[in-house]
Amino acid sequence: MSYLLERAWVDGAVQDDVLVEIEDGRFTSVTPGGAPRHLSEEISANQSRVPRSSGEFARLPGLTIPGLANCHSHAFHRALRGRTQRERGSFWTWRDQMYDVAGRLDPDTYLELATVTYREMVAAGITCVGEFHYLHHQPDGSPYDDPNEMGLVLIEAARRAGLRITLLDTCYLSSGFGKPPEGPQVRFSDGDVDAWVERVTAIGSPDHTRIGGAYHSVRAVPLDQMKRYTAAPLHIHLSEQVAENEQCLAAYGMTPTQVFAEAGHLTEHNTLVHATHLTEDDIRIIGEARTFACFCPTTERDLGDGIGPSRALHAAGTPLTLGSDSHAVIDLFEEMRALELDERLATQERGHWTAPELLGAATRHDSLHWDDAGAIAVGRRADLVTIATDRVRTAGTGADEHTAVFAAAAEDVIQVVADGRAVFQEGDRERLGRDLADVIGRIWS
Numbered sequence: 117m118s119y120l121l122e123r124a125w126v127d128g129a130v131q132d133d134v135l136v137e138i139e140d141g142r143f144t145s146v147t148p149g150g151a152p153r154h155l156s157e158e159i160s161a162n163q164s165r166v167p168r169s170s171g172e173f174a175r176l177p178g179l180t181i182p183g184l185a186n187c188h189s190h191a192f193h194r195a196l197r198g199r200t201q202r203e204r205g206s207f208w209t210w211r212d213q214m215y216d217v218a219g220r221l222d223p224d225t226y227l228e229l230a231t232v233t234y235r236e237m238v239a240a241g242i243t244c245v246g247e248f249h250y251l252h253h254q255p256d257g258s259p260y261d262d263p264n265e266m267g268l269v270l271i272e273a274a275r276r277a278g279l280r281i282t283l284l285d286t287c288y289l290s291s292g293f294g295k296p297p298e299g300p301q302v303r304f305s306d307g308d309v310d311a312w313v314e315r316v317t318a319i320g321s322p323d324h325t326r327i328g329g330a331y332h333s334v335r336a337v338p339l340d341q342m343k344r345y346t347a348a349p350l351h352i353h354l355s356e357q358v359a360e361n362e363q364c365l366a367a368y369g370m371t372p373t374q375v376f377a378e379a380g381h382l383t384e385h386n387t388l389v390h391a392t393h394l395t396e397d398d399i400r401i402i403g404e405a406r407t408f409a410c411f412c413p414t415t416e417r418d419l420g421d422g423i424g425p426s427r428a429l430h431a432a433g434t435p436l437t438l439g440s441d442s443h444a445v446i447d448l449f450e451e452m453r454a455l456e457l458d459e460r461l462a463t464q465e466r467g468h469w470t471a472p473e474l475l476g477a478a479t480r481h482d483s484l485h486w487d488d489a490g491a492i493a494v495g496r497r498a499d500l501v502t503i504a505t506d507r508v509r510t511a512g513t514g515a516d517e518h519t520a521v522f523a524a525a526a527e528d529v530i531q532v533v534a535d536g537r538a539v540f541q542e543g544d545r546e547r548l549g550r551d552l553a554d555v556i557g558r559i560w561s
């Protein structure tokens with residue numbers, strides 16, 4: 117299959133008329149200015165946003181970028197969107213509502229919910245998701261017949277939606293420092309790290325899948341247990357709430373960052389989600405270790421978490437990634453610009469992040485252990501995300517990287533190719549809306 121991209125982000129710049137050829141899901145050639153002259157003229161004259169085949173390649177009008185990586189997701193939180201805003205509440209009252217949804221799900225309903233959620237991701241240009249998965253067991257805490265049934269449901273949902281998944285199976289052992297799981301949390305727990313590892317080791321990984329681990333948080337996995345696992349990738353909710361930092365200091369005399377480091381996990385293979393409330397020393401040791409930091413600004417603003425020191429972490433040596441986490445919004449364009457806009461609010465200065473840096477954060481798949489995706493380049497996985505540049509929101513913005521980062525929204529995505537397969541076209545959006553309403557409506561009824 118071949119595509120002729122009107123404009124595309126290739127080698128760190130937007131280039132015109134990029135001809136890409138794809139075999140077995142990978143780019144075999146990428147040629148800027150690769151269109152025969154008569155076709156280039158036809159493309160610039162063509163106002164249609166719908167790709168049309170011409171000879172042996174399809175033309176994609178608009179701006180095409182690499183596939184986006186959503187590095188932090190809890191698929192079932194999608195059912196909470198718009199339903200947690202009625203009372204003032206706190207992070208902890210929001211958590212009670214989230215547990216309400218968790219309590220309603222079984223493997224059948226979770227498959228439906230995760231499938232529509234992942235389809236929404238694909239429609240937003242996301243070609244790979246890191247699913248931070250802790251809803252493992254039955255409501256009374258006993259395992260399903262296959263103890264990995266809920267994880268397998270997520271892998272199947274990703275296959276149906278057409279994106280890759282890194283299943284970050286999440287260890288959750290305690291409700292708080294020294295407190296056993298209670299209520300809905302018994303579904304999350306395996307008892308200890310060894311039992312968790314034994315269960316996770318049994319999960320198979322089909323072609324579109326990687327298996328990784330996660331610790332829910334420093335409050336959910338005791339330090340002595342944390343040390344018992346040494347594989348990667350390992351993700352953790354690091355430091356989302358000030359209250360949890362204070363409890364961590366009281367329990368260990370260390371910050372959450374210091375606890376994770378003490379457990380031996382501050383490495384370049386692992387990811388810190390919500391690196392929000394950090395000391396200067398935390399930032400220094402995270403940067404020196406080159407540990408990934410995954411920022412989820414739309415969730416962090418929704419939950420009132422605070423603004424993490426993204427630029428300081430980057431300056432210290434940390435690669436940044438992005439995630440939509442609670443799915444209050446599924447829109448990595450919004451997450452990209454939020455990194456910059458949040459820094460502006462915090463410092464009353466502009467110009468912390470450049471558009472190429474932010475596009476780089478949204479398109480890096482390596483923290484999910486897919487090292488061969490995230491660029492339109494020969495040998496890479498053939499992911500293409502095309503943004504309409506003639507929409508009300510994007511028209512007149514230059515059709516370059518600033519359009520992608522500072523103007524576009526998920527709804528401007530008109531075509532998505534993942535691993536060489538066309539997995540979304542703009543005409544699919546209407547049906548997706550109906551399916552989301554149907555599935556989520558039934559969960560709450």
Ligand SMILES: [Zn+2]
Nearest residue numbers: 190248353441
């Ligand atoms: Zn999370």
